[in-house]
Amino acid sequence: MRGARFARPARGRRGYEADQVDAFLELAAEALAGRARLTPEQVRSVLFAVAPPGRGYDQRQVDHLLDRVEWQLATGRIAPTRLRTGADLRAVRLPRSLRGYDAREVDAFLDRASSTLDGHGGMTSFEVRSTRFAVATGLHRGYRRDAVDALLDELEQELRSRGR
Incomplete structure (x- = not known):
């Protein structure tokens, strides 16, 4: 949420x-x-x-x-998400903005999350919930914060539904 x-x-x-x-x-x-x-x-x-x-x-x-x-x-069930596989997560295109979350940090985190969705990683819903990203600085455009936050909510929900 x-x-x-x-x-x-x-x-x-x-x-x-x-x-x-x-x-x-x-x-x-x-x-x-x-x-x-x-x-x-x-x-x-x-x-x-x-x-x-x-x-x-x-x-x-x-x-x-x-x-x-x-x-x-x-x-007692969690509504299904669109993030069933790592490919589903990799297909999400996040909009860019000034003062958004640092794109390199977000991309690295989402790569790990993709591996977990494909059964090759150990990321937990708690880890997703507690993750914080730095804000992009200088002329670098990051990912829009609200879009990343919404994606993290969905990822956390998917991992919880899998008992992770």
Whole structure:
């Protein structure tokens, strides 16, 4: 959930208060990782304050993610990811940006992760969760942080589903 990003609501529409959503999603991430307790009923009944028009997070996008979290908690299963093999991970193209994560560090990490997905490495979901990358410096463009974070969330989820 580290990489969850939501659009602003459409013009004239109201969104959920971003800080409240972020705090709840932190709790949900901890629960899905087995480090906190959260029930499907708590997810279903959570209420967020409504932000002024044009502010906050798009309600439909947040509700869609909450439906997925509720399903995962209710079934005890992790929703399938697109990262079944190392080739799937290598096929992901990360967008570049100034002040993004250092591309060499990210690439080296993802090479190791690809080997693990192919059954040749020992990377764990905890290692993915605790990984931090340096920010690119100078004129070097790194990988966009939100895109890398979202990919790491998906990789962590895939490794957890494999019991790693």
